[in-house]
Amino acid sequence: MSLLMPARLTHRKQQTERIYGRQTPWLGVDVGTHSIKLAVVTRNRRGQWNLDYAQRIPWPKDAEPFSSADRFGEALHEVLRQAESVWRTKNLTQVAFSLPSSAVSTQDLCHDADDLATIHTTATQTIREIYGSRPEKLAFDVWRPDPVEDSFADPPTSQLLWAEPDVVKNCVEVFRDCRLTAEILDMPPLTTARASEMLEGARESELIVDWGVTRLTLTWILKGRPRFTRYSIQSGVADLVQSINDAQDLTSTDTELVLARYGLPADTISGFNRTIEKTAADSLEVLLDEIDCTLTYLGTRYPRRTIDRIVLSGGGAAIRNLDYWLTSQIGIDSVQWMLPFGDGQATWQSLDPIPLFAHAASLSGLGYES
The missing domain is CATH 3.30.420.40 (ATPase, nucleotide binding domain)
Structure with missing residues (x-):
């Protein structure tokens, strides 16, 4: 097996x-x-x-x-x-x-699931572009998910796992x-x-923003199922951490603690909050641009759908008040992933x-x- x-x-x-x-x-x-x-x-x-x-x-x-x-x-x-x-x-x-x-690809594979040769070609192209992996070392599993009960859903497409x-x-x-x-x-x-x-309070349509060390991943979840995933391999939180390291002469560990304790401006604003926001401005602008591009694409592709909530996960989500700051910038309720x-x-x-x-x-x- x-x-x-x-x-x-x-x-x-x-x-x-x-x-x-x-x-x-x-x-x-x-x-x-x-x-x-x-x-x-x-x-x-x-x-x-x-x-x-x-x-x-x-x-x-x-x-x-x-x-x-x-x-x-x-x-x-x-x-x-x-x-x-x-x-x-x-x-x-x-x-x-x-x-x-x-990963599992949610990219539309507009081929029959039995057409493994064509799917393999599409998959290897995606893997090289997104992950830089060597496709010749990988194995694939392809299947057709059960259709989502949604009158606006696309025709069934194949999904692909590689490892x-x-x-x-x-x-x-x-x-x-x-x-x-x-x-x-x-x-x-x-x-x-x-x-x-x-x-608690999971919504029908959510955008999950996974802000990792080296990569930003945005996934649209509809009725508990991933419908669209977008990767940005040059938008990890490491750049933000490094900019604060350089500006404040801190180690990466100290910077992570500072971001978790003070973070971005919210209801209670200190001068240090503003300093962090100013120092991290370039990285925050990239984050906003990536989210905005994703929302624009989804609004064009699925005009009868709206994003009810943004959920933040990954190391970048640990920045205090990032959810509050993002809500104020985008106008969509944003929360940290938290149990x-x-x-x-x-x-x-x-x-x-x-x-x-x-x-x-x-x-x-x-x-x-x-």
Whole structure:
């Protein structure tokens, strides 16, 4: 059986009805290019999600985990050992994971799903442009999602998942060595859609702005399903952090703490808020431009649809008052991705902001799917 098949299963599981009873959560593992983020979520009988555990662990120094599949497996094993006591204590046995340079494409593939040669050509072109990955190292899984119950929906299109089989295989083997069973491989924007549904007051039509270190990803979610994804590989929050480092003579760690504590101007404005806004003006302008371009495209393509809310996730979402500032600039209600703490507050081992763990929490939430 293909190791990529569980991703198809994950997609179908999203369409099923949730079970709100007591179940064993899964360990969500979001494997990133700079760190690994782990999360465990719980769900009460009223259907409310809580964050029970979250931890970000950077890759070992000089590990170069993505130089080869073997190096990746060794580095992953070293990182997971640092958090092994968590799933031992919580009796976790199942894990769902995601990988960098892998994703599910929501781009319209206007070909029959059986026309794999044509889809492969389209996919490799997209992968080179967006991710810079080497398509010859990748494997693909193609399927047709169930149609959205929407009178304005486009005709059914194919969706595509890609990943490196050697890396996936090493992941599964490392998890097995840690006495964890890995059966689900899931990717953005499917994880993004599920993360948005975890929030209270989820809207029918939302734009998820995932502002990562090196890349900005914008995903339109309609009725819990991703309908459009746009990437900007030159718009990560790293540029903003670097500009403040240079202006204030701070380290990156200090700058992240300053952004989380003070952030942008809001109701209570200090001179330092204004200093941050002025120093970060170029990066904030890029963010606004990317959001505006996305909203313009969606308004043209789907004129009878409006965006009800913007949800911010990723490292950039940790900037204090960014949601308030964005609402004032764009005029659309904006919120940080945020879950309340559950009963396991004692296992909270991270000073990192909660929006960083949106994907990992989404993966953990698969344990509550029917």
